[in-house]
Amino acid sequence: MDKALLEINELECVRGDKQLFSDLSFSLQAGSLLHVHGPNGSGKTTLLRAIAGLVLPENGEICWNGETTGKQKDDFNRELLYLGHHYGLKFELTGYENLKVFANLSGADINEHEVEAALTKFGLAHCVELPVKVLSQGQKRRVALARLLLQRSKLWILDEPFVALDAAAVELLLGVIKAHVADGGMVILTTHQEVAIDAGQLQHLHLGQQPLDRQQAGSMPSASVTEPH
Amino acid sequence: MFNLFKYSSPASFYPLAGRLAVGFGIASVILLVIGLYMSFFVAPTDYKQGEGYRIMFIHVPAAWMSMWIYVVMACFAAAGMIWNTRLSSMMASSLAPTGAMFTFVALWTGALWGKPMWGAWWVWDARLTSELILLFLYVGFMALESAIDDPRRAARASGLLALVGVINVPIIYYSVQWWNTLHQGSSIKVVDGGIEASMSEIMLWTLLVMTFACWFYAVAVSLSRVRSTILERESDAVWVKALLKERKA
């Protein structure tokens, strides 16, 4: 279990003319959780989106199973679940319809019972047939999170997953994350909330320690990784 | 061997572009003077069109350049998208205004030529319409580029548009062969590997001199344009700051 599944090599990301980070390298193996820290604007979201393949990095590569993700997009996407700031839900569709579309496109065949079970787990038993627009913010977030249980992806990338969740739901999500990591899954997440995360091999990544000029960058790391303890 | 890769970084390309721009600028002015002299005084009167045909010496080079610049621009855009090189995208965007200018000139001189010869400023035949579309494509390219704030996205999005529009260039070129249009065919054709021109030799030379004048002008102008783009985009870079300090001193 020591082989690193996800490897990031000398990654550099730029927004506009501003360099967010450069020379960022780390690797992640099965059964580990990476907690990305950093102040606003340090490039946390950009890093997560770059790993998910939504942002094209200026330099460096992202490897999954020893091959760059760009070359095996479909295979990598099958292992990936990214939940960002947006819910990624169609408000006019019901929770079931929303989840069904993504399950179909991922090649997973799910039925109403599985969806109901997943939503029930997140405390939304009665919401299967309701259009998402009538739900509250927290409930919408939970519908989105239900995808974690339905699609059997190995790598979860969660950008601020605890936003809008009540205490009980936070506990619930933590439990789901722990179970996933214990099961050999991988999680990369950011959060501003004080949440006690401790699951599997825990790594921390700190972004945005020194703001750098593009030309001076290179030797000095703008991010640091603490090894698993 | 000339090391291309050395000059693919903006910092080392900037001074080179400056020297090239001056060289091409001078060459284009000299050729333009010779070319214009030849167009007006050396080239003989045409047996059919009289003196009016002389507008050809600006119309044809402009039309050629309008298509050629588009192809070059699309190649730069493609290179910029494939290898993620900033300089190629900057070259593409600095070629666009010159290309649009030549398209505009080709359309206008065409209209001025068409009125006395054909009897109409404008007809909706395939050649004219496709050249007009080319102008729209240039305008669209520039509009899209300026509408996007993030320079990286701007370069890639406009580059993609340039690539989509490239399909129009062969349509312009072959329109006079494919359709029975009012516009005459090409005077210079590649036949069996050789080049055949249906005009007298001195006219052909005049045309070639004018074409090279336009070509060098396009190179000079777009190189000096790319220099200012480099300064603008790389304003944070150390070498730009050093350069500006040097200039102030």
Next chain:
Amino acid sequence: MKSRHKRMVFIAVGLAALAGAVGLIMNALNSNINHFFSPTEVQADAAPKDRSFRLGGLVEVGSIKREDDGLTVHFRVTDNAEVVPVIYTGILPDLFREGEGVVAQGNITSDGVFMADEVLAKHDETYMPPEVADALAKAELAKAEAKAAETTGAANIQTPVKIQEGI
């Protein structure tokens, strides 16, 4: 493996579509989308009767007649096979001459006369000084004379033949 398989399907579909498109374009070029009708087509009733269309061909040599008002012109358009009479009122382009290409927009009347609203001259892509054109015409004439002399050589007729080049 699976994604490679998928890519093969993509390429196959792409090539098939491309082949189809090329085939259709060839077909289109063969059927020749007309920008104008020739006199032959007009005489064969291929041109529309009730709407305006474009007539293209050469101005027949010796057919131009101006009316007294100086603006109305009668001429005939030919494609060296059939002829259509045309009436036009207005200013003609510089290159409107006998034996030259012309495109006219207008309607055809019931008695077969083409009433033009607009007359455009079509010129070719040849440019040369007048002396060269003269020399070429003379050479052409000489060649034709030689030919004429050859064919009628036995009769030994020396009268010069006036050549009227159609195109």
Next chain:
Amino acid sequence: MLSTVKCMVMRDLTLAMRHRSDVLTTVFFFIIVVSLFPLGVGPDAALLKEMAAGVVWVAALLASMLSLTRLFADDYNDGTLEQLMMVPQPLSLIVLGKVLAHWIISGLPLVLMSPLLGLQFGLEGDELIMLMVTLLIGTPVLSLLGAIGAALTLGLRGGGVLVSLLVLPLYIPVLIFGAGAVTASAAGMGADGHLSLMGAILLLALVLAPWASAAALRISVE
């Protein structure tokens, strides 16, 4: 692979059915624009008949343009677009599905309405059929090419105006051959040439446009 396209078409059609007024807006826009011409140029029957094909085609162009900006914008705003980019399917197939749905919602109704409008302009029998056929071949091209423009201008201010600047020049060939086919057949000449050229354009657009739009989306979503 076909199931991906089908899934996207069904999703977008379901969404459209819950927003029926959007579909009707496009159709009514089409009808109104076409009806404005006789009011503008006067009720000269011969003139109207000659203009008919061009007017219906230009109106179809504008109507399809009108609905273009929404093609990707809704999905972009609620984050479903980025989720769609991360499903293990080629993005071009997803785009193809969306474009197909867009055509069913905004192109097909125009095709079905066109004979009625053609009658207003005094077209008859064969000409009406030809008008429908050209629109049937041509409107999918409008949706396909339009998708490229919509993808490129995603999330930009003034995107609506910009999209017309980018897309209308690309529409010109379709307009020329579409309206040309109707005019040619009305003049009693064969429209084979026009129709085969339109078919060729449709085939090329079917292959290239989803791919180009997918590339554009990747650039725009970043």
